[in-house]
Amino acid sequence: MEDQVTLDVRDDGAGFDPARRGDGFGLTGMLQRVQRLAGTLAVESEPGGGTAISASLPAIGAT
Known part of the structure; x- marks a missing residue:
């Protein structure tokens, strides 16, 4: 992905209802x-x- 930077963070914790x-x-x-x-x-959680x-995010200075 030359034109973007992506960060993925996952855990196996208690989770939450994202609609609530x-x-x-933090998330806001x-x-x-x-x-x-x-x-x-x-955000995906349950x-x-x-x-x-x-x-x-768009990569800065991508060629």
């Missing part, structure tokens, strides 16, 4: 930062099933 809005700033802050850089953020977060 939490009181924290990540989304805002990624969007400012013209990227995307995907209670008891762990969590996967993927952030993709």
